[in-house]
Amino acid sequence: MSLSRDVVLLITHSGDFFTIDRVMEALLKKGVQPFRFDTDQFPLNVQLTANFGKSKSDHQLEYNGHSISTEQVQAVWLRRIWEPDFQELDPQYQQACAKESKATLNGFWDSLRQANWVDHLAQIESASNKLLQLRLASEVGFTIPQTLITNKAEAAREFFQQVNGKMVSKLLTALSRSMESTSFFLYTSLVKEEDLQDAESLRYCPMVFQEQISKQQELRVIYVNGQVFVGALNASVYEDSTVDWRAPGIEVGAWQNHQLPEELIRRLQTFMGQLGLLFGAFDFILTPSGDYVFLEVNPGGEWGMLERDLDLPISQAIADTLIP
Amino acid sequence: VPFFARFL
Numbered sequence: 003m004s005l006s007r008d009v010v011l012l013i014t015h016s017g018d019f020f021t022i023d024r025v026m027e028a029l030l031k032k033g034v035q036p037f038r039f040d041t042d043q044f045p046l047n048v049q050l051t052a053n054f055g056k057s058k059s060d061h062q063l064e065y066n067g068h069s070i071s072t073e074q075v076q077a078v079w080l081r082r083i084w085e086p087d088f089q090e091l092d093p094q095y096q097q098a099c100a101k102e103s104k105a106t107l108n109g110f111w112d113s114l115r116q117a118n119w120v121d122h123l124a125q126i127e128s129a130s131n132k133l134l135q136l137r138l139a140s141e142v143g144f145t146i147p148q149t150l151i152t153n154k155a156e157a158a159r160e161f162f163q164q165v166n167g168k169m170v171s172k173l174l175t176a177l178s179r180s181m182e183s184t185s186f187f188l189y190t191s192l193v194k195e196e197d198l199q200d201a202e203s204l205r206y207c208p209m210v211f212q213e214q215i216s217k218q219q220e221l222r223v224i225y226v227n228g229q230v231f232v233g234a235l236n237a238s239v240y241e242d243s244t245v246d247w248r249a250p251g252i253e254v255g256a257w258q259n260h261q262l263p264e265e266l267i268r269r270l271q272t273f274m275g276q277l278g279l280l281f282g283a284f285d286f287i288l289t290p291s292g293d294y295v296f297l298e299v300n301p302g303g304e305w306g307m308l309e310r311d312l313d314l315p316i317s318q319a320i321a322d323t324l325i326p
Numbered sequence: 327v328p329f330f331a332r333f334l
Contacts, residue, residue, distance in 0.1 A: 188330055203329040204328075206328040
């Protein structure tokens with residue numbers, strides 16, 4: 003069945019829930035038709051057809067009994083892109099099929115260049131560079147942690163002394179290595195002096211080291227097209243068990259409302275303008291002395307807990323940004 | 327193994 007109304011394409015995956023549903027509801031209230039595209043279902047259960055002629059090109063996407071054409075799509079919410087599940091496919095062909103599928107999708111994204119994107123894939127990929135984020139954050143006036151990235155053991159040991167032995171480590175990229183029913187994760191981790199006895203192994207892979215910042219609260223700040231929605235956690239609830247509230251199985255306590263200073267909001271707007279992003283999930287630390295310390299921004303970060311627990315109208319703000 | 331392996 004072809005959808006006739008104005009369409010907003012929602013790019014996500016088949017395991018997504020809550021946030022995607024809330025945005026779909028908000029879009030329906032605005033009188034447009036949301037079309038959910040679970041990217042992990044392509045190419046097995048989603049059909050994509052593109053015709054290129056002399057004067058024009060035409061793309062058709064079919065999924066779950068519905069079809070859309072490029073011309074119908076007014077706006078695109080790029081939430082997640084997942085790889086296809088090729089378990090039934092001979093392993094020697096899986097990488098080639100995934101690569102070709104990705105290239106086909108890239109052509110489809112290009113066919114939607116006239117639509118209003120939140121956000122463009124190129125901007126998201128560029129903004130995901132955490133070192134670029136730190137440079138830009140410092141330039142717009144945010145306080146950032148003292149940071150070292152190195153594959154040189156001696157530099158890591160010197161930095162450990164420089165920050166008086168209060169040092170955490172992290173990677174620049176998300177680590178997800180599935181192995182049957184388990185995955186390996188690397189959260190922000192505390193580094194002890196004995197860890198650095200093995201620092202020569204940095205020669206295989208550089209790592210990010212930062213001074214450990216004292217916490218009063220940790221903030222998740224959701225930025226949507228100039229608006230900010232803030233949730234705060236009381237760090238004393240969990241700081242004895244983890245330095246990363248995002249780790250699973252950690253009891254983090256209740257999310258609380260928090261009002262950011264106007265000056266900080268202006269810096270957020272400048273920062274996001276520089277990155278060319280309309281949406282971002284920021285992590286900040288509020289120190290015991292009242293300073294806000296920038297940690298990072300995730301262009302695809304989660305916000306469901308803030309809408310659920312604090313009733314913050316984030317899905318409505320996203321819908322209003324997609325269809326002004 | 328790389329240094330980060332100890333924090334996995």
